[in-house]
Amino acid sequence: MSSSLHLEKVTPDNVEAACLLKVRPDQDGLVKPVAWSLAQAYAAPEVAWPRLIFDGERLVGFVMAFFDVRFDPDEPDDRLRSGLWRLNIAADEQGRGYGRFAVEAVCEEIRRRGQTRTTVTWVPGAHGPEKFYLKLGFRLTGEMSGDQVVGELELGDV
Template sequence: MLSSPRLEKVTPDNVEAACGLRIRPDQEGLVAPVARSLAEAYVQPEIAWPRLVYDGEHLVGFVMAFFDVRFNPDDPDDRLRSGLWRLNIAADHQGRGYGRFAVESVCEEIRRRGQSRVTVTWVPGEHGPERFYQRLGFRLTGETSGDEVVGELDLPEV
């Protein structure tokens, strides 16, 4: 049960634990490991926002947002997007609200940066996160990004 979840930056003190975070085995082909996400954040620091999800002193997940990216830079009509890039919740902490907390935190950051829409992509499939994202209000756009489908959520005005 959620007690006091929070996001923390990845630091030299917690990076090893972050890289050791494990999702369920049936999800491994659906989301990249945290180490790959951190490597991608390292080479794209202008767009990546990696954070660890803690509950008390326990590391329970990893989330990474992206800001102001065009999915298809060759298409002049493609708009800038911001959204959820990665979400990894530890296998033994899934189903307890940490994923929702992480997504809501990303939405707050995107709203803070002046945007009103959140984008997410996922690999469709039996063990994929589609139902999770739809329960949070994301709707399929009909677009794809590589082998992933694209979902979007309009953020309410505050």
């Protein structure tokens, strides 16, 4: 993995390139396009943390975290959660450690904000990211968020 990996905010200068980023065709139904994610971030700026993943000057992916959200706002016992909301790695850039870098960056931001646990959801299926998240240490919680499986990772002491 390159030592020049970094996250950048989405800006007027890079938003078009971000919206053109495409995952593999077999992943299309498993993750929303970046443009959709940016619309969600615009609509929920108090919880969304969208970032572009660069290797040097090359855009290789998009990650968006969320902070302090309840999966079921109508359930008073549902705890606040923070975690990975969206991860899109360009089709021809997958398998090079960019996803791992993005997840680790989100976990670091969650730690920086004083939390010790991160959540992720994914659509189950043959081409889905379940093996990827389990390999990173996420465990299944047994919960569902809509049609998505919920995984959780303990981050340890902050």
